[in-house]
Amino acid sequence: MSDFITINTPLDMHVHLREKDMLKKVVKYTSTNFAGALVMPNLVSPITTKEALMNYKNEIMKLTKGDNFEPYMTLFLRDDYSREFLEEVKDDILAIKLYPAGITTNSENGAKDLRSDKMMKVFTTMSDLGITLSVHGESNGFVMDREKEFLDFFDFCAKKFPKLKIIMEHITTKDSVDFLNKYDNVFATITLHHLLITLDDVAGDMLRPHLFCKPIAKRYEDRDALLEASLNNKKVMFGSDSAPHPIHKKEACGCAAGVFSSPIAIPKLTQIFDENNKLDSLNDFISLNAKKIYNLNPIEKKINLQKKAFIVPNKYDDVVVFCANEEIPWSII
Amino acid sequence: MSDFITINTPLDMHVHLREKDMLKKVVKYTSTNFAGALVMPNLVSPITTKEALMNYKNEIMKLTKGDNFEPYMTLFLRDDYSREFLEEVKDDILAIKLYPAGITTNSENGAKDLRSDKMMKVFTTMSDLGITLSVHGESNGFVMDREKEFLDFFDFCAKKFPKLKIIMEHITTKDSVDFLNKYDNVFATITLHHLLITLDDVAGDMLRPHLFCKPIAKRYEDRDALLEASLNNKKVMFGSDSAPHPIHKKEACGCAAGVFSSPIAIPKLTQIFDENNKLDSLNDFISLNAKKIYNLNPIEKKINLQKKAFIVPNKYDDVVVFCANEEIPWSII
Numbered sequence: 001m002s003d004f005i006t007i008n009t010p011l012d013m014h015v016h017l018r019e020k021d022m023l024k025k026v027v028k029y030t031s032t033n034f035a036g037a038l039v040m041p042n043l044v045s046p047i048t049t050k051e052a053l054m055n056y057k058n059e060i061m062k063l064t065k066g067d068n069f070e071p072y073m074t075l076f077l078r079d080d081y082s083r084e085f086l087e088e089v090k091d092d093i094l095a096i097k098l099y100p101a102g103i104t105t106n107s108e109n110g111a112k113d114l115r116s117d118k119m120m121k122v123f124t125t126m127s128d129l130g131i132t133l134s135v136h137g138e139s140n141g142f143v144m145d146r147e148k149e150f151l152d153f154f155d156f157c158a159k160k161f162p163k164l165k166i167i168m169e170h171i172t173t174k175d176s177v178d179f180l181n182k183y184d185n186v187f188a189t190i191t192l193h194h195l196l197i198t199l200d201d202v203a204g205d206m207l208r209p210h211l212f213c214k215p216i217a218k219r220y221e222d223r224d225a226l227l228e229a230s231l232n233n234k235k236v237m238f239g240s241d242s243a244p245h246p247i248h249k250k251e252a253c254g255c256a257a258g259v260f261s262s263p264i265a266i267p268k269l270t271q272i273f274d275e276n277n278k279l280d281s282l283n284d285f286i287s288l289n290a291k292k293i294y295n296l297n298p299i300e301k302k303i304n305l306q307k308k309a310f311i312v313p314n315k316y317d318d319v320v321v322f323c324a325n326e327e328i329p330w331s332i333i
Numbered sequence: 334m335s336d337f338i339t340i341n342t343p344l345d346m347h348v349h350l351r352e353k354d355m356l357k358k359v360v361k362y363t364s365t366n367f368a369g370a371l372v373m374p375n376l377v378s379p380i381t382t383k384e385a386l387m388n389y390k391n392e393i394m395k396l397t398k399g400d401n402f403e404p405y406m407t408l409f410l411r412d413d414y415s416r417e418f419l420e421e422v423k424d425d426i427l428a429i430k431l432y433p434a435g436i437t438t439n440s441e442n443g444a445k446d447l448r449s450d451k452m453m454k455v456f457t458t459m460s461d462l463g464i465t466l467s468v469h470g471e472s473n474g475f476v477m478d479r480e481k482e483f484l485d486f487f488d489f490c491a492k493k494f495p496k497l498k499i500i501m502e503h504i505t506t507k508d509s510v511d512f513l514n515k516y517d518n519v520f521a522t523i524t525l526h527h528l529l530i531t532l533d534d535v536a537g538d539m540l541r542p543h544l545f546c547k548p549i550a551k552r553y554e555d556r557d558a559l560l561e562a563s564l565n566n567k568k569v570m571f572g573s574d575s576a577p578h579p580i581h582k583k584e585a586c587g588c589a590a591g592v593f594s595s596p597i598a599i600p601k602l603t604q605i606f607d608e609n610n611k612l613d614s615l616n617d618f619i620s621l622n623a624k625k626i627y628n629l630n631p632i633e634k635k636i637n638l639q640k641k642a643f644i645v646p647n648k649y650d651d652v653v654v655f656c657a658n659e660e661i662p663w664s665i666i
Binding site: 142143144198199200202203204206207208209210212216219220250251252253254255256257320 | 541583
């Protein structure tokens with residue numbers, strides 16, 4: 001095996017770039033390492049208007065000028081989006097993100113009744129217009145059961161809207177992996193951290209706030225199923241769910257959910273695929289699958305890596321990073 | 334129902350009084366509220382000699398002089414305890430505590446092979462001498478399965494040593510509650526916090542370090558089974574597992590396990606039993622069951638409560654307390 005590898009046009013199909021100071025700090029780790037990224041809309045005031053959407057996109061474009069990077073935008077799903085509005089924004093977005101109310105950071109205004117008539121109307125319009133439905137698929141139940149309990153909704157929705165493209169975001173369970181086989185119109189993103197950690201890492205010995213995320217990391221058999229899917233299943237694509245918080249919101253009494261992984265995602269994924277003798281599938285997971293699923297034609301961009309170890313710093317721009325202080329055997333050159 | 338209740342001779346059959354400064358800070362919350370308490374031996378240097386045992390007991394006695402309080406002492410189980418040693422200490426201890434190696438705070442030197450010939454010899458001697466075996470019953474497996482996986486050992490041990498009194502400490506699952514029915518020589522302690530919280534409280538929305546403990550809080554059906562047992566089952570007794578840590582070890586990156594509940598345990602238990610219309614069983618859970626299980630004849634002590642609300646402070650002596658800032662409708666008078 002060569003000591004060099006090139007990733008063609010890496011895509012991060014689920015990232016939280018945040019806003020204001022945090023956006024300015026973190027966006028470069030996505031824009032320099034990736035050719036494109038699907039930007040989540042759960043800002044403090046979620047993105048629900050064309051104006052907010054374009055302002056956010058323009059700000060990201062301005063900050064990433066010269067990085068050869070394309071932000072793919074999303075809207076925060078509301079049940080009162082009109083067909084007229086969706087027709088107006090459809091060329092500016094890649095997906096609309098469904099957050100069940102209260103399920104994660106800044107989702108207080110999320111959807112309360114997912115099967116209401118109003119919601120059905122929005123899904124119908126999205127299906128007609130070819131807008132993808134991106135979903136944070138968790139119920140309000142017991143933390144270890146939330147994702148499994150939500151499969152009912154995916155089942156209902158995939159069947160009722162066979163032309164609607166549905167993305168199960170950041171899946172964390174074997175059940176979700178298995179569910180992917182059930183419908184042609186259902187796909188998934190998988191994060192880096194869920195390929196590596198389980199609840200044991202979050203709360204097995206000490207409580208580790210920097211590994212606390214939603215959905216929470218599950219069991220070993222779940223992690224194994226996610227890895228297997230990432231290595232082999234063309235219905236899954238990489239979405240980091242990189243979700244930075246200021247350190248005082250992580251190392252605190254009442255730590256916020258989210259793992260910040262953008263700066264090290266590509267080298268760490270390379271390590272994982274290398275250790276599983278699947279380097280030849282890395283480009284599928286990190287680029288080609290997403291291109292096919294979303295019919296993307298992204299900017300060409302090559303990221304070159306060399307098998308040369310580096311020590312991950314504790315923080316990037318004051319934000320504690322996933323794999324902090326670990327040695328990763330592959331470096332971006 | 335009267336607005337006054339008296340607890341006769343309350344006993345806390347599982348408490349961590351710690352050592353040095355922490356001991357000086359916290360011991361009064363046990364010694365003033367309880368007539369006796371079973372003191373855990375997992376100090377930084379675990380209690381494994383008669384000298385350490387007596388020094389620790391004397392220090393506790395000195396600090397609690399005049400409180401009408403009796404500390405019941407324990408040893409930290411080692412597989413090389415001789416019959417001679419156990420005969421020498423048996424009147425100074427109420428139990429020997431088994432910690433599987435590495436399972437909780439200061440348990441690094443715990444037992445590695447629980448079914449070794451050496452261990453069998455110690456259990457035989459304990460059984461002969463009538464020394465109770467107190468057990469932190471967790472495997473080294475996945476955090477949500479550790480207690481269930483450990484039941485095998487209880488099964489083995491209870492069957493092999495039918496005269497050995499075995500205490501399943503701080504049980505947290507329905508499986509453990511059900512297991513109690515299987516052997517006459519098996520009993521359990523239940524904490525206050527496991528009657529109230531589940532994993533959802535620890536890691537369901539935010540990460541809450543002050544609710545992080547070992548065994549970790551489990552599912553709703555487990556919590557319900559623990560409550561049912563506390564209200565009705567004479568094989569269980571109250572053991573707070575109050576386990577204070579300095580605030581910098583709790584609100585940190587890598588929070589230590591343990592909930593500090595001694596100062597508010599009695600009023601909060603009174604509230605729980607009151608809300609379940611079982612105030613007449615409170616004395617069983619908090620005193621009589623323990624007396625019978627351990628054949629104790631503790632100092633007489635009455636704790637009087639009135640149905641008068643108080644707000645729990647955030648901290649007692651710099652240690653963040655369970656139910657901080659909550660209102661509890663019963664006060665000790």
